[in-house]
Amino acid sequence: MRRETLIWTTLMVLGGLALLGRAATVGNGRVYIRAVTVAEVEGVQVVQYQGVPPSQRSEADVSLSWPRTIGIWISALCTLGIMSFVLGDNPLYKLMESIFVGVSAAYLMVAAFWDEIVQNLFRSLIPGLMRDSFLPGLEAGLQTDYSYLAPLLMSGMMLWRLAPKGAWIARWPLAFFIGATAGFRLVSYLEADFTQQINNTIMPLIVYAADESFDIWGSIRNVLIVSGVLLGLVYFFFSVPHRGVVGGLARGGVWLLMITFGASFGYTVMGRIALLADRLQFLFDDWLWLIDPTMQRIGM
Amino acid sequence: MKRTVPIVIAAATGFVLIVSSFIPLTEEWGSAAMQWFNILAAIAFVLGGSNLLRMNLQKISDRRLGWGYAAVTLVAFLVTLFVGLFKVGVQPTESFPTYAWAAPYNQEGSFLWWLFEYMYKPLQATMFSLLAFFIASAAFRAFRAKNPEAIALLATAFIVLMGRTYVGGLMREFLPERLEWLSFDAMTNYIMSVFNLAGMRAITIGIALGVASTSLKVLLGVDRSYLGAGDD
Numbered sequence: 288m289r290r291e292t293l294i295w296t297t298l299m300v301l302g303g304l305a306l307l308g309r310a311a312t313v314g315n316g317r318v319y320i321r322a323v324t325v326a327e328v329e330g331v332q333v334v335q336y337q338g339v340p341p342s343q344r345s346e347a348d349v350s351l352s353w354p355r356t357i358g359i360w361i362s363a364l365c366t367l368g369i370m371s372f373v374l375g376d377n378p379l380y381k382l383m384e385s386i387f388v389g390v391s392a393a394y395l396m397v398a399a400f401w402d403e404i405v406q407n408l409f410r411s412l413i414p415g416l417m418r419d420s421f422l423p424g425l426e427a428g429l430q431t432d433y434s435y436l437a438p439l440l441m442s443g444m445m446l447w448r449l450a451p452k453g454a455w456i457a458r459w460p461l462a463f464f465i466g467a468t469a470g471f472r473l474v475s476y477l478e479a480d481f482t483q484q485i486n487n488t489i490m491p492l493i494v495y496a497a498d499e500s501f502d503i504w505g506s507i508r509n510v511l512i513v514s515g516v517l518l519g520l521v522y523f524f525f526s527v528p529h530r531g532v533v534g535g536l537a538r539g540g541v542w543l544l545m546i547t548f549g550a551s552f553g554y555t556v557m558g559r560i561a562l563l564a565d566r567l568q569f570l571f572d573d574w575l576w577l578i579d580p581t582m583q584r585i586g587m
Numbered sequence: 588m589k590r591t592v593p594i595v596i597a598a599a600t601g602f603v604l605i606v607s608s609f610i611p612l613t614e615e616w617g618s619a620a621m622q623w624f625n626i627l628a629a630i631a632f633v634l635g636g637s638n639l640l641r642m643n644l645q646k647i648s649d650r651r652l653g654w655g656y657a658a659v660t661l662v663a664f665l666v667t668l669f670v671g672l673f674k675v676g677v678q679p680t681e682s683f684p685t686y687a688w689a690a691p692y693n694q695e696g697s698f699l700w701w702l703f704e705y706m707y708k709p710l711q712a713t714m715f716s717l718l719a720f721f722i723a724s725a726a727f728r729a730f731r732a733k734n735p736e737a738i739a740l741l742a743t744a745f746i747v748l749m750g751r752t753y754v755g756g757l758m759r760e761f762l763p764e765r766l767e768w769l770s771f772d773a774m775t776n777y778i779m780s781v782f783n784l785a786g787m788r789a790i791t792i793g794i795a796l797g798v799a800s801t802s803l804k805v806l807l808g809v810d811r812s813y814l815g816a817g818d819d
Contacts, residue, residue: 328684335678336696358705365706369713373720385656387710388639389663390702396636397671397699399629401692408626423686438623442630449637458593458814460627465813466597467624469802470604478608480795484788512785519789540789541736547786549740550778552726553747559719566713 306575315576316363318355319344340583341576363574366566408442411435488516515543594808601806639664670698743778750775 288296309315319339326333336352343349368383410417414429441460448457492513494505521533522540529537571577576584600620607617643657643664651657669675674688676697683689693700732738749755755771762770768777804810 326681326684328681331679331684333679333681333684354701355705358701362705362709365709366713369710369717372717381653381656382659383710385659386663386706387714389660389665390667390707391711392636392639393664393667393671394699394703394707396632396668397692399632400672403625403629407622407629420686421688423683423689434619435623435626438626441623441627445627445630445634446637448634449641455589458589459596460630461813462593462596463600464624464627464631465805466600467604467620469597469805470601471621471624473601473799473802473806474605474608476795476798480791481799484792484795488788508781511781512788515782515785516788516792519786520792523789523793542739543782543786543789545736545740546743546778546782547790549743550747550783551787552722552740553744553751554779556719556722556726556744556748557751559716559722562712563716563719566709566716569709 309575313576314341316356316359316574317341317344318352318359319349320352320355321346321349342584342587359574363570366570370566408435408438412439484516488513518543519547590811590814593814594811597813598806598808601802636664636668667699667702670702675699676701743782746771746774747778750778 320336368379372380411432418425445460494502496502518540521536607613646657677690750771758770
């Protein structure tokens with residue numbers, strides 16, 4: 288065994304033992320729940336399990352939830368597995384990546400099935416059956432909407448793509464898809480992004496405060512915004528060569544865009560850092576019980 | 588037939604949606620088209636899942652490098668699909684206690700909820716959080732203060748980064764009141780509400796025009812790239 292591998296393995300084993308020792312003595316990573324009967328209708332009890340802070344674990348109706356406790360430990364393993372990529376590509380990271388791909392693809396499929404295919408397609412085509420099974424809240428007397436045979440047919444055509452021959456059949460639903468996207472985006476982008484942004488940019492360049500005095504900072508702000516938008520647009524206008532006055536204005540646009548990209552970069556990095564802080568809080572608070580920012584274990 | 592009909596379908600669908608935004612009588616056509624669109628989008632997930640299944644099965648049967656990971660993907664995929672479609676662990680709800688299948692598929696306590704809460708969410712959040720390191724390392728390698736514009740970008744990024752931290756706010760306490768605008772958080776607010784706003788507005792207007800022209804090209808049949816190159 289290589290020396291580096293030996294050191295890492297020893298460290299991992301010692302760390303694992305320390306974790307198990309801490310779990311056995313302190314009880315970290317455990318989740319407690321309270322079973323609450325919310326209703327009892329026709330002999331059927333509807334029970335909800337609510338998570339409670341560990342400080343309430345000695346209360347009579349509170350019990351340890353093994354599924355959620357195992358979940359916390361698996362969640363921690365997943366987090367550490369993905370974080371291990373910082374040290375380089377490794378089998379644990381690849382394992383977690385594979386699990387992520389599988390779970391996320393299936394989760395999206397399940398969500399699409401229940402939210403769209405059942406709620407939308409089946410509800411319109413077979414309302415009676417849906418009312419007796421998945422959607423009991425459907426109003427009685429709802430008739431079949433035969434227009435939904437069209438998306439059903441197109442769905443079949445789209446799935447034809449999986450067949451070894453006749454893949455061109457899938458182009459028809461794809462064309463519908465593309466056409467709908469284009470039509471919807473054309474209007475929504477022109478409405479929300481084009482006209483709305485222009486509308487928001489039409490602002491007074493000379494600003495007066497509430498007491499009718501001249502607001503110099505408000506005025507400078509508005510002048511900078513209006514001129515900034517114009518400079519940015521001049522830079523994006525390629526129908527005229529960027530020479531002379533246009534070139535000078537375009538150069539101003541470049542400066543503005545550089546500041547925008549810098550701000551966006553800083554903002555994005557800080558967003559990711561916030562996510563990282565959230566994961567670290569999970570590890571140190573929910574899993575290891577080393578910190579307690581939400582006072583969940585006070586008095587334990 | 589193979590190429591003309593799709594162009595007609597795309598144009599008809601697109602123009603129906605555009606017209607429905609202007610003529611109230613056709614509003615229902617637009618909403619129906621959007622409902623159909625959502626159904627097809629859901630079916631596209633089925634298509635994607637089937638492709639994932641096929642590719643990974645192929646990899647396993649060919650014993651290609653990393654086939655073990657493909658097996659893990661497959662198991663994770665099938666288990667999640669099974670527990671989600673069959674609503675494993677879902678309890679009847681208060682509203683419909685006698686309808687076992689009526690409860691939401693992602694109800695708290697169900698198996699799918701467990702997979703989402705304890706696997707999907709931490710994996711996704713950690714993966715995105717790792718990007719902080721990679722963005723920073725890529726920036727360190729790519730950004731060079733070789734001209735004034737690049738210096739402006741770097742300086743802005745530094746100010747915004749500092750302004751969004753605890754240190755950014757702390758600076759205010761050491762500055763006299765009339766110089767508070769020099770603190771990182773005040774400068775960040777000004778950059779975000781003036782320069783970033785103006786720049787993003789110009790970019791957004793440009794994007795909107797680009798989307799509109801691309802959409803028109805698709806609807807008028809000028810852009811046919813979505814049909815692919817081959818005859819079949």
